[in-house]
Amino acid sequence: MIEPKCTLDVQAIRKHFPSITKGRIVTNNAASTQPPKKLADLYRQLSPDYENVHRGQSTASREMTELFEKAYDTIADFIGAPSRRNIVIGRNTTEAHNLVMYSMLTEFRDGDNIVTTMMEHNSNFVPWYAMCREILPKFARNVEYRIVNVDAETGELDLDHMASLVDDRTKLVCASGASNFYGTKNPVKKIREIANASGYRQPNGERKSWLLIDGAQLVPSTYVDVVDLDVDFMSFSFHKILAPFGVGVLYGKEHLLEQMNPFLYGGDMVGNGQVSPERVGYNELPWKFSAGTPNILGAIVSAQAFRILLDLALNPGEDVYFMSDKKIEREAVREAMDRITSYNCSLTERALEKLSEIEGLQIYGSKVAKRRTSLVAFNVDGRSAHGLAEALNEFGVESRAGCHCAALAHHSLVIPASCRLSFYFYNTLEEVDTAVDILAKIVREDIYAKTPFPFVQALAGS
Ligand SMILES: Cc1ncc(COP(=O)(O)O)c(C=O)c1O
Numbered sequence: 478m479i480e481p482k483c484t485l486d487v488q489a490i491r492k493h494f495p496s497i498t499k500g501r502i503v504t505n506n507a508a509s510t511q512p513p514k515k516l517a518d519l520y521r522q523l524s525p526d527y528e529n530v531h532r533g534q535s536t537a538s539r540e541m542t543e544l545f546e547k548a549y550d551t552i553a554d555f556i557g558a559p560s561r562r563n564i565v566i567g568r569n570t571t572e573a574h575n576l577v578m579y580s581m582l583t584e585f586r587d588g589d590n591i592v593t594t595m596m597e598h599n600s601n602f603v604p605w606y607a608m609c610r611e612i613l614p615k616f617a618r619n620v621e622y623r624i625v626n627v628d629a630e631t632g633e634l635d636l637d638h639m640a641s642l643v644d645d646r647t648k649l650v651c652a653s654g655a656s657n658f659y660g661t662k663n664p665v666k667k668i669r670e671i672a673n674a675s676g677y678r679q680p681n682g683e684r685k686s687w688l689l690i691d692g693a694q695l696v697p698s699t700y701v702d703v704v705d706l707d708v709d710f711m712s713f714s715f716h717k718i719l720a721p722f723g724v725g726v727l728y729g730k731e732h733l734l735e736q737m738n739p740f741l742y743g744g745d746m747v748g749n750g751q752v753s754p755e756r757v758g759y760n761e762l763p764w765k766f767s768a769g770t771p772n773i774l775g776a777i778v779s780a781q782a783f784r785i786l787l788d789l790a791l792n793p794g795e796d797v798y799f800m801s802d803k804k805i806e807r808e809a810v811r812e813a814m815d816r817i818t819s820y821n822c823s824l825t826e827r828a829l830e831k832l833s834e835i836e837g838l839q840i841y842g843s844k845v846a847k848r849r850t851s852l853v854a855f856n857v858d859g860r861s862a863h864g865l866a867e868a869l870n871e872f873g874v875e876s877r878a879g880c881h882c883a884a885l886a887h888h889s890l891v892i893p894a895s896c897r898l899s900f901y902f903y904n905t906l907e908e909v910d911t912a913v914d915i916l917a918k919i920v921r922e923d924i925y926a927k928t929p930f931p932f933v934q935a936l937a938g939s
Contacts, residue, residue: 484816484820485816485817485820485902487820487903489793490789490793490902491903492793493514493515493785493903494513500873501873502873502874502875502908502912503875503903504875504876504898504899504900504909504912505875505876505897505898505899506851506852506900506901506904507657507694507717507851507881508877508899509716509717510697510716510717510718510719510901511719511901511903512719512720512721513719513785513789515785515799516719516721516778516781519777519778519781519800520774523541523544523778524774526540526541527541528540528541529541531745531764532770544777545771545776545777546561547780547802548566548776548777548781549561549564549566549763549776549780551780551781551784552566552726552779552780552783554804554805554810555783555805555810556696556702556703556711556728557701557702557703557704557705557807557810558703558704558728559704559731561763562731562761562762562763563734563763564727564728565726565729565734565763565767566724566725566726566767566772566779567725567726567727567766568725568772569716569724570598570600570712571725572727573710573713573725573726574600574601574604574689574691574712575600575604575740576727576766577649577689577710577727578604578607578608580737580738580739580740581649581737581738582608582612582613582738584648584680585608585618585620586618587617587618587620588619588646589620589646589647589648589677590620590621590622590623590644590646590648591605591608591620591621591622591623591647591648591649591650591651592622592643592647592650592651593622593623593624593625593650593651593652594625594627594634594639594651595624595625595626595627595885595886596627596632596634596656596658596659596661596885596886597651597652597653597691597883598691598693598882598883599882599884600882601651601652601653601689601691602884602885605651606622608620609622623642623647624885625638625639625652627659627661627889629889629890631842631843632656632659632660632841632842632843633661633848634661634668636668636671639668639671640671640674643672643675643686644675644677645675645676645678647672647675647677647686648677648686648687649686649688649689650668650671650675650686650687650689651689651691652665652668652688652690653691653693653694653695654691654692654693654696654699654711655694655699655849656694656886657881658841658854658880658883658886658887658895658897659841659842659843659854659883660825660842660843660848660849660850660852660854661843661850662848662850665708666707668688669706669707669708672685672687672688673685673686680736681732681736687709687733688708688710689708689710689711690706690710690711691711691712692713693712693713693717694717694850695713695850696711696713696717697713697717697718697901698814698817698818698901698902699814699818699850700810700811700814708728709729709730710728710729710730710733711727712725712726712727713725714726715779718782718783718786719782719785719786720775720779720781720782721778723772724772724775724776724778724779731762734762734766735762739759739765739768741768741769742768743768743769744768744769745760745764746760746764746765746766746768747760748760748761781800783805784798784801784805785798785799786813786817787805787810790812790813790817790902791812791813817902820902821850821851821900821901821902822847822851824851824904825850825851825853825900826846827906827910828853828898828909829844831909831910831913832853832855832913834917835857835917836920837857837858837859837920838855838857838858838920839855839856839857839858840854841855841856841890841895842854851899851900851901852897852898852900853897853898853899854881854895854896854897855895855896855897856894856895856896860920861878862895862896863878863879863894863896864925864926865896865920867925867926868919868924868925869896869915869916869919871926871927872919874911874915876896876897876912877896877897878894878896878897879894879895880895881895881897898913
């Protein structure tokens with residue numbers, strides 16, 4: 478049993494979350510986490526001075542602009558990016574992947590390929606599928622996607638297979654930092670080495686494949702330093718990191734974002750005085766990728782989610798980072814995230830241990846908690862995943878059934894769906910016990926939900 482390295486004062490942390498103090502057992506955190514009260518309140522506090530950014534001379538507009546721009550700095554500091562120029566704020570991880578695809582679209586040469594993996598979320602496969610099969614063929618360009626195998630038992634990427642697929646025509650390698658189905662944490666540095674060794678000739682003269690890491694399940698609970706990992710791009714969504722819905726990030730190396738085409742065209746992404754009937758010049762980074770009025774409050778509140786996360790992990794009673802100008806030091810991020818990783822790992826280990834005692838239950842991915850992020854997907858012989866999730870809900874346990882958008886992995890295992898419990902650092906070992914004990918009872922006593930959703934009834938009837 479892994480003992481949590483100490484360290485998190487979980488009871489103090491839980492007081493910040495109204496949904497939890499209300500008694501919900503939230504074990505569907507890989508989909509979205511719960512917002513602390515302070516972040517929800519921040520929306521309300523900002524609204525009396527509500528104004529657009531970069532579009533007004535009022536004091537309110539100037540102040541809102543300052544808060545908005547500082548959000549970029551906070552995000553950059555938290556993930557170790559050199560500056561705000563590396564940060565694109567958009568709607569979510571999915572949009573970030575689409576941005577990379579559309580902004581690079583014109584760079585793909587006939588005969589190029591892109592390598593992705595069998596454990597990707599649809600958002601890191603479907604855009605590449607569409608690009609290769611639907612968009613580029615219309616321009617008579619033939620680009621293929623290649624998919625790296627995953628070991629069905631361990632949930633680990635087959636790196637030898639990846640190395641065999643990556644060649645001197647591989648423009649981009651795309652992989653999850655952590656899988657939202659197997660839970661596997663991927664060895665990003667090894668993947669970087671494979672991408673570096675490809676010899677692909679990029680238009681700027683560099684000889685390697687670009688690397689896009691989907692950080693949606695990695696950034697919320699693991700220390701990430703984008704410079705140390707040497708990723709070219711990394712995406713993540715704030716609704717999985719305590720913030721309300723609507724904001725996601727693409728980190729990109731500055732020289733790549735400089736060279737890339739803009740994603741969306743329009744206002745604010747153009748340079749001041751640089752639009753004439755003959756010529757349009759683009760704004761400097763990061764505004765080149767911020768066309769139209771952005772989700773201003775969403776961006777401000779989301780960046781504060783990183784600050785509140787530091788406070789909760791390091792000192793849950795105090796606002797040291799939240800809404801302050803305190804510089805975010807790398808050591809503070811490392812300490813906070815290591816505490817969260819270690820604590821989450823103890824939750825996962827308990828879940829793995831107890832789930833494996835349930836007869837007929839199959840866990841997907843590694844049985845070693847340290848190799849995983851804090852989620853466990855499973856099926857039980859003879860029971861539908863949706864039926865289990867519905868029954869769990871009737872006992873007050875929030876889980877998720879479906880393919881979690883990890884459609885390729887479900888396809889390769891030939892399963893229609895799985896049930897998933899996923900934890901965040903406000904969950905307790907007692908909640909894990911309760912969730913699994915209830916699941917065991919449901920299986921043992923063959924309990925079905927009394928009020929299944931209509932689509933579950935449809936599935937049962939089919
Ligand atoms: C690994 C992974 N990638 C991408 C996404 C997509 O995130 P979003 O829906 O915020 O775009 C998710 C969401 O579940 C995910 O788990």
